[in-house]
Amino acid sequence: VRDRATLYLQTLNGEVAVGNSEKDVKEFLFGSFDVPLANLEASLRTYEPSEEPFDISLVSREARSQPLHDKKAPGKKPPAGAPAPAPVSAVDAYQKMLSSIAEFSGFGRLFKSSEPVELTEAETEYAVNVVKHIYENHVVLQYNCTNTIPEQLLEDVTVYVDATDAEEFSEVCSKPLKSLPYDSPGQIFVAFEKLEHVPAIGKFSNVLKFTVKEVDTSSGEADEDGVEDEYQLEDLEIVSADYMLRVAVSNFRNAWENMDPESERVDEYGLGARESLAEAVSAVTSILGMQPCEGTEVVPSNARSHVCLLSGVYIGGVKVLVRLSLGLSGPKEVAMKLAVRSDDPEVSDKIHEIVASG
Secondary structure (H helix, E strand, O other), X not given: OHHHHHHHHHHHOOOOOOOOOHHHHHHHHHOXXXXXXXXXXXHHHHXXXXXXXXXXXXXXXXXXXXXXXXXXXXOOOOOOOOOOOOOOOHHHHHHHHHHOOHHHHHHOOOOEEOOOEEOOOOOOOEEEEEEEEEOOOEEEEEXXXXXXXXXXXXXXXXXXXXEEEOOOOEEEEEEOEEEXXXXXXXXXXXXXXXXOOOOOOEEEEEEEEEEEEEXXXXXXXXXXXXXXXXXXXXXXXXXXXXXXXXXXXXOHHHHHHHOOHHHOEEEEEEEEEOOOHHHHHHHHHHHHOOEEOXXXXXXXXXOOEEEEEEEEEEOOOEEEEEEEEEEEEEOOEEEXXXXXXXXXXXXXXXXXXXXXXX
């Protein structure tokens, strides 16, 4: 309280410069702070001092669980009196892991990591999912693999990725697995280069390749000789939503009014036949990969019109706000007016391009 009072007094006396207008002062003093403190602390702990300043807009606004490789064994408690470990967000844990791999250490700051995407069906011989790690001009695919057959040992395990339908990407390196024993998860990495700040999209076909050796389950010994084999995985797509962070704002109206009106782009779209307005809201939100604000993703039953508010941070650290105004223009025909404001007018145009092509 004392520090805040001191700050306000110095601001009122003109001793602290907080902007060039009354709007700047109001935002400085009363603007919303929508970053979870645990995520901010974790990001500050992993930040390496450099010529590039710390950018709070890149801190995850989502309270997400830790990835598997960073979870602690259950039941273990820290010694009495030991300090509690600092919380680690998923993105920061992935950043730490990837930066420790020499091939990826020069890729810079990790922008976003996706939720795992399943590439195999449940209860198959090999379980594989993939996490998409998005950088400014690289994408790293992390294939999490599990061998579910006790009688087999897999060696020299890699994923062959065909990027024929992803022309804007070029493979730069991969890290295979030397060995994948039964029920012991392992990771394979494949990295691609793309143009900086360009939200390149495309479809990748994936084949798991390996040498399989028979294992004597009674002794645990594997045969010396193996047979080369492969296993077809599901295709993977990198979509426009992969380049958007879901970031909420606590006061959408205030955030909207503080955005430069010159960055606003408005257009109207026909979304065709939809089951309901709620289904249309869900579809557009999914295409953009943005965070619904103030509960506006919930559409009242039997509503014939609705307004949904979305916010996010686009690759490059560009804040984006969207107003979706939807209405029924006929039997289940949905019309939409989309208004976008952002820190960069080109990004506002890009949001409309994504919706138009989606």
